[in-house]
Amino acid sequence: MITPPIRDELRRIQAELKKPFPANLHEVRELPGSNKKWVFLRWQTIRKRLDEIAPDWMSDYSEIQYIGNDAICRCGITILGIRKEAIASVPISLQSKAGNEMTRGSAADRLAAEGLKNAAETWGVGRYLDDQEYTIKYLWENKHKLSDQMNGELRRLCEQYKVQMKTIQLSAVQAITQEQAKRLWAIARNECKLSESEVKTIFTEFKVESTTDILVSQYDKVIERIKNFNPKF
Helix, strand or coil: CCCCCHHHHHHHHHHHHHCCCHHHCCCCCCCCCCCCEEEEEHHHHHHHHHHHHCCCEEEEEECEECCHHHHHHHHEECCCCCCEEEEEEEEEEECCCCEEEEECHHHHHHHHHHHHHHHHHHCCCCCCHHHHHHHHHHHHHHHHHHHHHHHHHHHHHHHHCCCCCCCCCCCCCEECCHHHHHHHHHHHHHHHCCCHHHHHHHHHHCCCCCHCCCEHHHHHHHHHHHCCCCCCC
């Protein structure tokens, strides 16, 4: 059973883990099998975030399984006794149209890195990268901190994802504030008379576990869902 002090510390740690990384730590790569590009973070950058926020974190890996051309394993990350895991899969070999090998390093090394990134995402680290449009907007807000090369990549990303290049007033990749969280619970409990378990049910629809996981971009939709929630169905 998780004691209240540990629960509060876990919430604080997760809130810190899921904050956007400094703009200059983001990189761009091509997605395999397409001409599209993707903003990503190196696994070493993610490991450093874990070291800084939760120094006693631990990781573990399952045995590697090989299915066809894929190497697959599970990776877990434990913080304050709580373990979260994710599946990782990498191609053993990936060749270009010209027949050139495109993979770097051994499959085991790449799988270990991918597993760490995926498991860290279950703790909120770099989770915002799944929404590339918001990520691009975040980088555009901070383009003055980027290199000329990265700014060039950013312009191409804006064209690819059809994001207008203008100053964005709101960082939708950021989590809601404590005041917004308090308002959410006030609406749920006082106005809508929902129990904590019913609110948690709504949270699962948005793939979040608590208010510390809710992004600014999700806030209005969560509030609307709470107001329209019918516990009888």
